Amino acid sequence: MNPTAHSSPRLIFASSPPGVTVETSEIPVPGPNQLLVRNACTQVSAGSESNFLRHGPQSYGLPEGAQRANIGYMAVGRVVAVGRDVTGFRVGDRVTASAPHALHVVVDVNPSASIEQVPEGVTDESAGFVALGDVALHSVRRAGVQIDQSVAVFGLGMVGQLVLQFARISGAYPLIAIDLEDERLEMAKRSGATHCINASRENVVERIREITRGAGAEAVFHCAQAASILQTAMECAADRGSVVLTGSPPGNATIRLKEELLRKELTVTGTYEAGLTETHAYWRWSRSRNRRACLRLMATGELRLDHLLTHVVPVAQAPAIYQMVLQGSKGWLGIVFKWE
Template identity: 35%
Template sequence: MVRGYRVVFKAPGVVKVESFDVIPPSRHQVLIRNILTLISPGTEIAFLMALPNTPRKFPMYPGYSSVGIIEEIGEDVKEFKRGDLVVATAPHASHVVVHADNVYKVPEGVDVKDAVFFTLSCIALQGVRKARIELGESVAVIGEGIVGQLATQLARLSGAIPVIGLDLYNTRLKIAQRLGADVVLNPSRSDFMREFLRVTDGEGAKVVIEATGNPQAINLALKLASHRGRVILLGSTRGKSTVNFYSDVHKKGLIIIGAHNSIRPKYESYEAYWTFKDDLKVVFRLLKSKRLKVRELLSDIIPFTETPEAYRRLREEKERYITIALDWRKA
């Protein structure tokens, strides 16, 4: 029996790496030996710390972005073979057994360090699609963490101008500007609102994408949107928000759109609502063509044995770290 290693949240705030027996795949599954897995900081740290709107059930096995090599295939799996480089929506582990429907080949020319961003890129893309951005519309993205950074780039690719990145950490704003934001602003500055109105011609943004998951940011998003604007709730809020719907929504004629990744259609794409598989094809094309730039968003790659330290850095040093990949090659 092959022994593998995996990340486990034992209790609130407690991260461990444990060994486990690797089981063979069933007839519709494949066994993947992971190369890298990418931490999704917002969701995973919220789950780790048992914040509101999370399961709060432990032990928990986090992660949903892995890239690796297929080692074994089930007897009914025809679309893959041993040795294929693939991505999967699977947990942080050295080995994962996954249904073939949740596994996708990595196209030739896409590096593993880029491919591992596939899930978070698709999450950002479905949010930007729901905004239905028209060429020339102004878009503000609140929160330049990993999903916000991706949404900022995708908004620009969708024709938004200006694209305005907002964050409390200046290091993140600098990265956003290097990767395509036309304007970056820190909401903590005393002149923030004046500058925001200046760059949006006094109107506010036609589209505001909230990507922080902070309940308090909802009110900021509503305030920054123009009359008849759209507010896209891309971040998963961890708590309750108090909103004056008359002044902030009703009177302004706002459209608020929930953009959780789980509301995708499963089998067939339609306008603004694409399947994960169809979005992934687009993401791979964007990565291969370098139109979507993710390498600068990868703050570090560390051995899986140092996983607790990775979560500590992402939780306590947000100004330095956007996301971290775990390296499983020596497992």
């Protein structure tokens, strides 16, 4: 990767054939309400980005007909130029922002901007994951997790691991982690899981009933990429418990209405955070407030990501990394690209 003085590398995603290439483009110029940031790291949102490669740009929310794009939404770097109307930021500030995989990015600064100052004590490698921390924390808030409330988390990718940690911080007990990979379950123990279940070897419903003395889990989080496990999640829930859809699984789910939803009076909640860019009287937890909470907890050591970062690699290795991700969930979890 040897860009010229006026060019900057970036990752370009294509879905036909699926793959990722490192290309260069002109360094962007910030407008009046924008910052130019030189990224040190960008973090991979494996679910969203692999959906682009598997199912096309529309699965990523891009318009019909777009076949190639510079995607991604987690980055950490330093401000190198400030638009004339921007206040609150200056050259040299270390920030985390919603920005694609690229060395140089422009970031809008407005009331809904996804950009935060990174405090001392938080590494570049961890800081970018506050975007997923925001998703996980919102989910735990919507579930209203309480001290000694039983929690089960299906799917121990990065979002599931973060949900587990926020439930731990909220005082939940027991904390039950469910996945198909022993490696991710071992990581879940370090995230705070009190019990781990490998769904490929054990009957999940029976094990959760055993752990909860027959009651079921009071809050069940669906953080997996398989839509079909919604029925199992409902079977694992306690009477009048909640099932919270936290991941973004593609496809459809089939559920029984009478046995679980009706008779157990379950609450099934989807979480997406649309329209939560600012606080209001009935929901004070804006996305920015969640991100700041994540960064504060990282700085104090209460929220830890170091054990979840399996690949911190130069961006030149990106094409091979995405091929690994497309092959399945074994052998990786938190992925960070270094741009320096």
